Amino acid sequence: MIKHILKQIWTQRAVNALLWGELFLVTIFIWYIVDYLFVTANTFYTPTGFNIEHTYKIRLDELPSESNEYISLNKDKASSSEAFMTAINRIRNYAGVEAVSLSHAAYPYDGSESDNNFLKDTASVNMQVRRVTPDFFRVFKVTTPQGDIEPLVSAIAQEKSIVISKDAETEFMGNNRSAIGKTLTSIAKDSTKYRVGGVTTFMRRSDFNKTYPSSIFLYAFLFCFLLNMLSAGIPAWKASRTNIVNALNDK
Numbered sequence: 410m411i412k413h414i415l416k417q418i419w420t421q422r423a424v425n426a427l428l429w430g431e432l433f434l435v436t437i438f439i440w441y442i443v444d445y446l447f448v449t450a451n452t453f454y455t456p457t458g459f460n461i462e463h464t465y466k467i468r469l470d471e472l473p474s475e476s477n478e479y480i481s482l483n484k485d486k487a488s489s490s491e492a493f494m495t496a497i498n499r500i501r502n503y504a505g506v507e508a509v510s511l512s513h514a515a516y517p518y519d520g521s522e523s524d525n526n527f528l529k530d531t532a533s534v535n536m537q538v539r540r541v542t543p544d545f546f547r548v549f550k551v552t553t554p555q556g557d558i559e560p561l562v563s564a565i566a567q568e569k570s571i572v573i574s575k576d577a578e579t580e581f582m583g584n585n586r587s588a589i590g591k592t593l594t595s596i597a598k599d600s601t602k603y604r605v606g607g608v609t610t611f612m613r614r615s616d617f618n619k620t621y622p623s624s625i626f627l628y629a630f631l632f633c634f635l636l637n638m639l640s641a642g643i644p645a646w647k648a649s650r651t652n653i654v655n656a657l658n659d660k
Contacts, residue, residue, distance in 0.1 A: 436633055444629035458574075458612030459517050460550035466516065469496060508547035515539035517549065518615050526596040527603075529588075533596065534580045536573065537614075541565070551609050564606030572607040 471489065472479045501509040514523040523538045545551070546561040553560055554575055565572050571593065573581075578588040588605045595601045 432637065436637055439636065440630055440633045443632055444626060447629045447632075452617070455613070456610070457517070457616060458551060458610050461517055464548055467500065469493060508544040510545040510548045511542045512545055513540040515541045515545065522614075527593040528596055529581050529591060529593050532581055534577055536577050546609075551612060553608060554610055561607045561609060567604075567606055569601070569603050570606035571603040572609060573605055574609050574612055576611050578605075578608050 497509060497511070500506060514521045523540070524535055525538050526533050526535050539545075543562045543566045546558050546565070550558065551561065552558050561572050564570055573588060573593075578586075581591070581593070582588050588608060591605050593603050593605060595603065
């Protein structure tokens with residue numbers, strides 16, 4: 410019976426062109442919706458890579474000399490830096506403070522970004538650059554893929570040492586290969602060479618920054634294809650198991 414139905418569909422393919430076109434448009438429409446839902450679900454369940462609970466952002470700056478609150482102490486740049494570090498140390502030593510970090514274009518939800526290309530052999534990868542002090546990993550609970558923090562703190566404290574994310578390591582090295590100990594060259598004016606001292610988990614820029622594997626498009630398409638096959642196949646299967654004479658008598 411199914412063979413007969415398929416043969417009849419093929420014989421009337423010209424007549425059913427509009428039906429096939431409608432089925433194609435419906436597939437594309439459903440594919441768009443399913444893909445959006447798949448991406449949204451993947452974004453929701455993907456860890457951000459950081460934790461901002463019980464963290465505070467403090468902005469320190471100098472008042473302009475025109476300000477009514479400005480106090481002239483005849484300080485040079487060195488003494489201004491010392492005053493700045495004194496303020497940082499006082500915050501660090503305040504009761505209840507676990508860690509204090511200085512950063513530039515680095516903290517979560519920061520609107521400003523800095524990026525640079527890094528080269529390893531012939532592989533060039535554009536990465537977001539976060540300039541931080543070692544306590545950055547303690548403040549935002551950024552960890553290695555194994556869940557450790559202190560190895561990252563020790564790694565970033567070393568001279569000419571950088572810490573990269575897991576996805577950057579994969580781009581440089583491929584799957585299941587470590588980048589720790591490898592040398593990356595900054596493609597900038599100075600072409601500085603850095604040693605990879607540590608690797609973090611993937612760190613998103615915000616909760617809503619969408620990241621997803623390219624295979625998710627294929628999964629969405631296969632889901633839509635299966636859905637359409639079921640919507641067309643189940644009625645055809647039911648029809649093939651129905652006795653036409655009995656069906657007409659039932660009418």
